[in-house]
Amino acid sequence: MIEFTNLNKWFGSLHVLKDIDLAVTKGEVVVVCGPSGSGKSTLIRCINGLEPFQKGRLVVDGFDLGSSSVRLRELRMEVGFVFQSFNLYPHKTALENVTLAPIHVRGLSKAEADDRGRALLEKVGLADRMQSYPHQLSGGQQQRVAIARSLCMQPKIMLFDEPTSALDPEMINEVLDVMVSLAREGMTMMVVTHEMGFARKVADRVIFMDRGAIVETADPESFFTNPQSERSRDFLSKVLHH
Amino acid sequence: MLGSLNTRVMLEYLPDIWQGFLSTLMLSTTGFAGALTLGIIACALSIQPVRWLRAPATVYIDAVRATPLLAQLYFLYFGLPRLGIVLPEILIGIIVLSLNSGAYVAEIIRSGILAISRGQVEAAISSGMTYLQRMRLIILPQALRPTISPLIGQAIVLVKDSSLLSLISVVELTRAGQMIAIDRFMPIEGLVATALAYLLLYYLLKLLAGIWSHQNRLPGRA
Ligand SMILES: Nc1ncnc2c1ncn2[C@@H]1O[C@H](COP(=O)(O)OP(=O)(O)OP(=O)(O)O)[C@@H](O)[C@H]1O
Ligand SMILES: [Mg+2]
Numbered sequence: 001m002i003e004f005t006n007l008n009k010w011f012g013s014l015h016v017l018k019d020i021d022l023a024v025t026k027g028e029v030v031v032v033c034g035p036s037g038s039g040k041s042t043l044i045r046c047i048n049g050l051e052p053f054q055k056g057r058l059v060v061d062g063f064d065l066g067s068s069s070v071r072l073r074e075l076r077m078e079v080g081f082v083f084q085s086f087n088l089y090p091h092k093t094a095l096e097n098v099t100l101a102p103i104h105v106r107g108l109s110k111a112e113a114d115d116r117g118r119a120l121l122e123k124v125g126l127a128d129r130m131q132s133y134p135h136q137l138s139g140g141q142q143q144r145v146a147i148a149r150s151l152c153m154q155p156k157i158m159l160f161d162e163p164t165s166a167l168d169p170e171m172i173n174e175v176l177d178v179m180v181s182l183a184r185e186g187m188t189m190m191v192v193t194h195e196m197g198f199a200r201k202v203a204d205r206v207i208f209m210d211r212g213a214i215v216e217t218a219d220p221e222s223f224f225t226n227p228q229s230e231r232s233r234d235f236l237s238k239v240l241h242h
Numbered sequence: 243m244l245g246s247l248n249t250r251v252m253l254e255y256l257p258d259i260w261q262g263f264l265s266t267l268m269l270s271t272t273g274f275a276g277a278l279t280l281g282i283i284a285c286a287l288s289i290q291p292v293r294w295l296r297a298p299a300t301v302y303i304d305a306v307r308a309t310p311l312l313a314q315l316y317f318l319y320f321g322l323p324r325l326g327i328v329l330p331e332i333l334i335g336i337i338v339l340s341l342n343s344g345a346y347v348a349e350i351i352r353s354g355i356l357a358i359s360r361g362q363v364e365a366a367i368s369s370g371m372t373y374l375q376r377m378r379l380i381i382l383p384q385a386l387r388p389t390i391s392p393l394i395g396q397a398i399v400l401v402k403d404s405s406l407l408s409l410i411s412v413v414e415l416t417r418a419g420q421m422i423a424i425d426r427f428m429p430i431e432g433l434v435a436t437a438l439a440y441l442l443l444y445y446l447l448k449l450l451a452g453i454w455s456h457q458n459r460l461p462g463r464a
Contacts, residue, residue, distance in 0.1 A: 048368055076370040087365035091383050100379060101369035153369060 007056035034209035080150025088134040120148040140171030262418025276340025281347025306345035335407040354385035
């Protein structure tokens, strides 16, 4: 479903992704963690073409992102992206946020999109907030709308970039619960997060990144209890103490 | 001094002032419509990534902002005939007002667009929208809302600037006021009459701005 082969990326002279090799299969849930600036966001932003790369290969759902003729828009319809800062459209209601792309990009009728959007907002626990504007919602509610917005395109892959790190602690779980149920339904997911509870519950693999490289790949249980590399031990001791 | 105003003369010239008022209104509306069109085009060119399309927009905006309106007016008034283009004064006037105001409109809209956060654009890109869909559905609705006040401010400037057209003998408010001064040697009566008419235009625009912002409040927000 997602296949990195020897991928390298530079920001100017800064080498931010180094020889990335990684294959994510259909239905797999992969958690990415690592210290700030290690390239986690850049890694998952490559997957929907938000960031270009200079060397190597990346194939997502059959789309070859290195090729100049890649149909990025078609790829993006199949890949949902959830941002740390939600990025809801402030001039649209929750329901409009969710149905906008299905109507204009997928070409659904308004009635179809509304049905689908209502069902998804209900599913993320926001049946009573459909007509609210983003500024009338709490952070946790906004992020759940953002997840519903991505899901309404019926994507094959969902990417999450630190979806809970802008949230107050008491709101983290309402978002993680939605993500857990999504994972259990078989969605292919890559999630940048330091939420160990989430990783333990649903991740098939944890990837640890440091300075642009994948340093360690393990199943969550062994990663958290018995990290192999010096740097991941160091990182975990810092995160766990927080 | 105001007590000694000759209101009889002012009333006598009321039809001329009214004509001037209508003429200024017409010059300003067409001029501003032209300015909006030019401004939107120049702004669109100046924010798109292709350099050779951006260059003409930048040159236009800079050239207008760096030179006085009066110079621009004379430049076209004397320059166009030299190129063999003979246009009625009133048309030259409208073109100059549009060109001049268009550059400022471009800058106002541009600053609105640049204020939209990168995250908005990325969310729209990630959902598969085209450039035009992003502009129409996400960026412009957010960018234009805060530009309405400065745009109306620009329209007010344009109304006042249109008085310069009296210099190329377009009959409008200022010119009409000058007639009272010239025919009757009563400059103050002419000036007061035109000032009142400009004030009326000003309040019309302010009223418009008020109505607009009232109708376009985000629900739930003051
Ligand atoms: N647009 C950019 N231009 C230049 N350098 C960038 C840009 N975006 C990121 N970088 C740099 O690339 C490196 C990797 O950044 P990235 O955002 O992928 O890290 P991260 O692991 O997501 O960090 P964090 O946990 O803080 O979000 C950092 O050194 C960062 O400063
Ligand atoms: Mg990041």
